[in-house]
Amino acid sequence: MRKVLITSVDRSISSQVSEHLAGSVSVLCCGLEALSGVYVSERPDAVIIDINGARHGISAIDELKSIDEHASIIALTCGSDMATTVEVIKKGAFDCIQKPVNFAQLDHCLKKVFEGVDLHRKLGDLGAAGGEYRPDAIVGRSRVMEEIFKTIGLASQSKVTILIQGESGTGKELIARAIHHNSVEAGRPFVAINCSALVETLLESELFGHEKGAFTGALFRKEGKFEAASGGTVFLDEIGEMSQALQVKLLRVLQERSFERVGGSETIRTDVRVIAATNSDLSGLVTGGAFREDLYYRLKVITIDVAPLRERLEDVPLLVMHLLAKANRELHKKVRKVPEEVMSLLKAYSWPGNVRELENVITRGVLLAKGDVLVDVSLPGEERKNSDWKPATLDDIERAHIESTLGHTLWNKSRAAVLLGVSLPRLERKIRKYGLKKGNGLTSR
Numbered sequence: 001m002r003k004v005l006i007t008s009v010d011r012s013i014s015s016q017v018s019e020h021l022a023g024s025v026s027v028l029c030c031g032l033e034a035l036s037g038v039y040v041s042e043r044p045d046a047v048i049i050d051i052n053g054a055r056h057g058i059s060a061i062d063e064l065k066s067i068d069e070h071a072s073i074i075a076l077t078c079g080s081d082m083a084t085t086v087e088v089i090k091k092g093a094f095d096c097i098q099k100p101v102n103f104a105q106l107d108h109c110l111k112k113v114f115e116g117v118d119l120h121r122k123l124g125d126l127g128a129a130g131g132e133y134r135p136d137a138i139v140g141r142s143r144v145m146e147e148i149f150k151t152i153g154l155a156s157q158s159k160v161t162i163l164i165q166g167e168s169g170t171g172k173e174l175i176a177r178a179i180h181h182n183s184v185e186a187g188r189p190f191v192a193i194n195c196s197a198l199v200e201t202l203l204e205s206e207l208f209g210h211e212k213g214a215f216t217g218a219l220f221r222k223e224g225k226f227e228a229a230s231g232g233t234v235f236l237d238e239i240g241e242m243s244q245a246l247q248v249k250l251l252r253v254l255q256e257r258s259f260e261r262v263g264g265s266e267t268i269r270t271d272v273r274v275i276a277a278t279n280s281d282l283s284g285l286v287t288g289g290a291f292r293e294d295l296y297y298r299l300k301v302i303t304i305d306v307a308p309l310r311e312r313l314e315d316v317p318l319l320v321m322h323l324l325a326k327a328n329r330e331l332h333k334k335v336r337k338v339p340e341e342v343m344s345l346l347k348a349y350s351w352p353g354n355v356r357e358l359e360n361v362i363t364r365g366v367l368l369a370k371g372d373v374l375v376d377v378s379l380p381g382e383e384r385k386n387s388d389w390k391p392a393t394l395d396d397i398e399r400a401h402i403e404s405t406l407g408h409t410l411w412n413k414s415r416a417a418v419l420l421g422v423s424l425p426r427l428e429r430k431i432r433k434y435g436l437k438k439g440n441g442l443t444s445r
Ligand SMILES: Nc1ncnc2c1ncn2[C@@H]1O[C@H](COP(=O)(O)OP(=O)(O)OP(=O)(O)O)[C@@H](O)[C@H]1O
Pocket: 137, 138, 139, 140, 166, 167, 168, 169, 170, 171, 172, 173, 174, 175, 237, 279, 319, 322, 355, 356, 359
């Protein structure tokens, strides 16, 4: 059950509110002087502070925020006290409710607090929330990703060869690293090499090493990736690009666990695990004769097919929050909010560049963000799902934001103006501009 802590010098307020909430949440009451202690021991989901025009009510917000910056505080203020409302919101209270308390408004406000708490916990569980962000976390809640998580668990218990297939930017390398890091060989090296990035001779010496004098410029003996990864994992990206000659040499590594350095005659034993990845249709390459069939079957002891992002759009919100935390960390920013309109745009896009493209969009948005809200997400128009798709204009977004804030304050324009950070006359001009009317808008913030 949710826990709500109430503090008020006015006993009748505490008892009215707790009577109203009793049954749906677990209610605790205490005096202002005991607030911090009770907060720390009970960790309530929300705290209702009756400011009652008193300074110590306001300083209690500071106190709680210094203990827990995520504390969700609802302040009860006196109807006409605009200055207190402004101050309380600035200090980081989740919302203000004027007395006498409108219980429908209080319920709505608590619902929003609980949703925020849930999201925060969920992201925390995934290691994606602000402080607990883990760069190597693989995020996803779709069936496909769930299956992949299970396969990673299974695959990391043995040293079998694995083939990961998927379009560019779907997270193949991330998955390969996760398998390695979850295995008993996690302390050994993980060495990645892109087979399409080097010409055949260079790739051969990168993989298998060379002896001194093996070719012009080979001044010293050099260890290859298979030796360097000793006991660990070699990740062969874009395996479909490997030449026929190297395919033969790799096949021997997989079958006999041995090879020779370029220009050498000494047979070297290897105990590495091979994980290969491809974004081309490997079985098609086999049919066309460009890829050896025997090697193909040796590689795909376990296969992992990573679906393109457009086939698992339900992963987008979690990925957005994860990538936001990642970009915040890299760019030293604090962008934490993603308006619903923006999230809808991101969920409707076809993501030809998959998660990597999403990451670029988020990083750019974070870079351009002025405050803590992600607003600037530009997606290339020609890649939209629907050819008749039109981007939301800034006016659309402003209108929706004003409308939802008014819904949230139950059309209390003064409070909405405070929350929106504009003067009341300015808000009224906007309401006229957009023809907003009570009762026909959104009610959520
Ligand atoms: N499920 C995921 N959760 C979190 N981050 C992800 C996820 N999938 C991909 N990423 C991020 O997206 C970026 C691209 O992932 P990665 O390099 O693993 O893709 P890839 O499939 O190897 O791409 P390519 O085929 O182009 O080499 C990386 O920054 C990675 O961390």
